[in-house]
Amino acid sequence: MAGCFSFTASRDRCYRLSFSNAGLKSTTTDIGDGTIMHCWLPKTHKNSKPSLLLLHGMGANAMWQWNDFVSPLTRRFNVYVPDLLFFGESHTTRPDRSESFQAQCVAALMEAHGVHSMNLVGISYGGFVGYSMAAQFPERVVKVVLCCAGVCLEEKDMEEGMFKVKSVGEAAGILLPETPEKMKQLVELTFVKPIKVMPTCFLTDFIDVMCTEYRQEKKELIETLYKDRKLSNLPKITQPTLIIWGEQDQVFPLELAxxxxxxxxxxxxxxxxxxxxxxxxxxxxxxxxxxxKSFLVDSISPSTQENHSNGHKLD
Incomplete structure (x- = not known):
């Protein structure tokens, strides 16, 4: 695609403008020990606002996953949107691929920017990282939102047929697509109503721009996530927590919620x-x-009552 128009690169530039217009700036921070973290953070941190950390999942960089949310959220919070290690401009020479290490790096990033207390929202893989942050740094994390994050999965779940895929290798092959066919499979797996027309040239462009760097490292992140995972080893976080799930999630089935x-x-x-x-x-x-907004802004306390409204089921 060199020398040709890239729809993906053009869209990426639009997202950068969108984040900037929302009052955020792009910053790269060396947190030491061979680790560089990129983050979108407030151009001006306002002490009158609480801080909110948004953690992305597998896929493109953080902008692609949080663009629809930064503008409304920055009105109420000091919003921080990092690229996790091996996404966007974040990387490390350290060999650790655990979500625990990712959490430590994000915590060090926030500390470097003087943020000592925050709410956090994590989507999918970002939820694994966010959960680990809440467990490791309970004094820093106030409230937790976990979106479609299968932190309660066990390695045996795959063997017992809980997931659409039969192995971690197959999962990595879909989550880290190398061909337009795998990209289509990823979209069909993650959306209830996937886009019907997906031109091969657009899919190839997206893969070239977003899915080629750090492929091996990302595969190791996925493998480490599943390896020897047991519910009995998962700590119970103490912060008020909101769990949000898609009813027809095929990546992490609703049973995990x-x-x-x-x-x-x-x-x-x-x-x-x-x-x-x-x-x-x-x-x-x-x-x-x-x-x-209901959980973070309106401060609705946890409840076990069921409420059906606007397509939501509150457990």
């Missing part, structure tokens, strides 16, 4: 978004924002 709710008990509440899959931030952005 209920499992996490049981694990955390009365300290957590569960919102199930109907007619939504794994990519709820893209497919149901308005519904997701409504739930975020």
């Amino acid at each position: 209920h499992r996490l709710k049981r694990h955390l008990g009365e300290n957590a509440q569960l919102v199930v978004i109907k007619k939504a899959g794994h990519a709820i931030n893209l497919e149901k952005s308005k519904e997701l924002y409504k739930s975020l």
Whole structure:
């Protein structure tokens, strides 16, 4: 695609402008020990506002996953949107691929920018990182939102047929697509209503721009996520927690949401978004924002009561 117009690169530039217009600036921070973290952070941090950390999932960089949310959220929060290691401009020479290490790096990044207290929202893989942050740094994390983040999965779940894929290798092959066919498979897996017309040239362009760097490292992130994972080893975080899930999630089935709710008990509440899959931030952005606002801004306390409204089921 060298020398040709790239739709993906053009869209990336539009997202950069959008983030800038929302009052954020692009910053790269050396947190030491061979680790560089890129983050979008407030051009002016206002002490009158609480801080909010947005953690992305697998896929493109953080801008592509949070663009619909930064403008409304920056009105109420000092918003921080980092690229996790091996996404965007973040990378490390360290060999650690655990979500625990990712969490430590994000915590060090926030500390470097003088943020000592924050709420956080994590989507999918970002939810794994966010959960680990809440467990490791309970004094810094106030509230937690986990979106379609299967932190309660166990390695045996795959062997027992819980997932659409049969192995971690197959999962990595879809989540890190190398061909237009795999890209289509990823979209079909993550959306309830996937785009029907996906020109091969656009898919190839997206793969070339977004999916070629750090492919091996990202594969190791996925492998480490599953390896020897047991629910009995998962700590119980103590912060008020909102669990948000797509009713038809095929990446992390809804059973994992209920499992996490049981694990955390009365300290957590569960919102199930109907007619939504794994990519709820893209497919149901308005519904997701409504739930975020209700929990983070309106301060609704956790409840075990069920409430059906606007396509939501509140457990």
